[in-house]
Amino acid sequence: MYDTIIVGGGPAGLASAIYLRRANKKVLVLEANVCGGQIVNAKDIENYPGYEHISGFDFSENLRKQVLNLGAEIKYETVLKVDEDKKVYTANNVYEAKSVILAVGSKNRKLGITNEEKFNGKGISYCATCDGNFYRNKDVAVIGGGNTALDDILYLSDIANHVYGIVRRDTYKGELQELDEINRKDNVTILYNSVVTELIGNETIEKIKINNEKEINVSGVFVAIGQEPNNMMFKNVVDIDEKGYIITNDEVKTKTKGIYVAGDARDKVLRQLTTATSDGALAATYAIKEME
Amino acid sequence: MVKQIDSKEFKEVIKEGKIVVDLFATWCGPCKMLSPILDEISEEITTTKFYKIDVDDNEDVAREYNVMSIPTVLVFENGNLINTIIGLKGKEYLVEEFK
Numbered sequence: 286m287y288d289t290i291i292v293g294g295g296p297a298g299l300a301s302a303i304y305l306r307r308a309n310k311k312v313l314v315l316e317a318n319v320c321g322g323q324i325v326n327a328k329d330i331e332n333y334p335g336y337e338h339i340s341g342f343d344f345s346e347n348l349r350k351q352v353l354n355l356g357a358e359i360k361y362e363t364v365l366k367v368d369e370d371k372k373v374y375t376a377n378n379v380y381e382a383k384s385v386i387l388a389v390g391s392k393n394r395k396l397g398i399t400n401e402e403k404f405n406g407k408g409i410s411y412c413a414t415c416d417g418n419f420y421r422n423k424d425v426a427v428i429g430g431g432n433t434a435l436d437d438i439l440y441l442s443d444i445a446n447h448v449y450g451i452v453r454r455d456t457y458k459g460e461l462q463e464l465d466e467i468n469r470k471d472n473v474t475i476l477y478n479s480v481v482t483e484l485i486g487n488e489t490i491e492k493i494k495i496n497n498e499k500e501i502n503v504s505g506v507f508v509a510i511g512q513e514p515n516n517m518m519f520k521n522v523v524d525i526d527e528k529g530y531i532i533t534n535d536e537v538k539t540k541t542k543g544i545y546v547a548g549d550a551r552d553k554v555l556r557q558l559t560t561a562t563s564d565g566a567l568a569a570t571y572a573i574k575e576m577e
Numbered sequence: 578m579v580k581q582i583d584s585k586e587f588k589e590v591i592k593e594g595k596i597v598v599d600l601f602a603t604w605c606g607p608c609k610m611l612s613p614i615l616d617e618i619s620e621e622i623t624t625t626k627f628y629k630i631d632v633d634d635n636e637d638v639a640r641e642y643n644v645m646s647i648p649t650v651l652v653f654e655n656g657n658l659i660n661t662i663i664g665l666k667g668k669e670y671l672v673e674e675f676k
Contacts, residue, residue, distance in 0.1 A: 318665065319611075319665060321610065325606050326607060327606070340606060345610070361667055405646075406663035407643060416647065419644075
């Protein structure tokens with residue numbers, strides 16, 4: 286029997302583990318893939334207080350080691366279900382705890398168009414810093430209108446021959462400083478009010494169709510259209526909003542006593558590293574209070 | 578530990594038996610996360626041989642197998658490519674794929 290089981294080993298979950306271990310609680314973190322979550326893909330983190338620069342890998346590894354050094358247990362198993370009695374089910378095990386923190390994060394949103402799966406890893410990429418080098422001196426497109434898209438455009442503009450920024454609206458919703466920098470690049474073209482409607486190619490992507498009419502020749506398409514939640518397996522214990530996020534009472538409590546949610550999985554205004562760790566600390570604090 | 582090889586060795590080692598090859602680069606965060614997982618699995622699945630190859634120094638292998646995303650894990654059986662796993666995956670998933 287654990288005091289708290291944390292589902293998900295990203296920044297929110299591991300921040301919870303730190304607070305819980307410092308209160309001497311018995312903690313199990315269940316992670317389906319690897320610790321760190323989405324931030325692993327970040328080439329350089331520049332907006333986390335206290336760090337001017339740190340890579341996503343270093344950040345994740347530091348966090349994982351910190352949690353292990355504090356005495357938390359981490360197991361690599363996919364959680365399939367959590368019930369009201371705080372029993373947590375994985376494929377081969379059932380774990381019990383007094384409280385559960387759901388920190389399951391979110392996953393890359395897909396374009397949802399034909400051939401996306403076929404070209405995954407063959408022209409379609411969801412991680413510019415991982416795959417950018419394969420497109421050296423080639424033409425690429427970055428789809429999306431937020432900070433990640435701007436980051437990707439900037440990063441790829443130093444590698445690729447030409448970068449097309451493809452954004453649905455007539456503006457970017459991101460850090461203006463980056464947009465200024467992008468506007469100064471002569472190998473970047475931004476196409477506003479544009480949607481990719483078709484991915485064309487044989488073995489790999491050769492061109493894309495914009496707004497069902499114009500075709501552009503590109504070898505790579507970087508998808509940066511945000512994240513989507515992955516919470517439906519918890520709908521027996523939490524309420525889920527129309528977008529799929531777990532509904533909380535403005536903080537991190539769910540409708541079930543002793544089940545909390547932290548990080549990207551919950552309904553909130555800002556999904557960032559800072560807010561993820563903040564949620565984690567808060568969820569741990571509530572869990573500790575309730576166990577007293 | 579998974580042994581690192583170059584493209585010349587690669588052509589030799591895939592010829593016989595079941596072989597897993599991790600295509601990585603030193604600057605790739607997700608690749609760094611995958612590496613210890615494969616080290617661990619390689620200790621457990623002893624019927625399969627595990628290797629890794631740095632795509633920056635061995636572009637020909639990446640090109641031959643149309644690899645445009647890393648990490649990518651290629652699984653061979655007697656020289657034939659039988660599975661391609663693209664992206665960072667957890668141990669549970671990988672063990673299933675390698676069976």
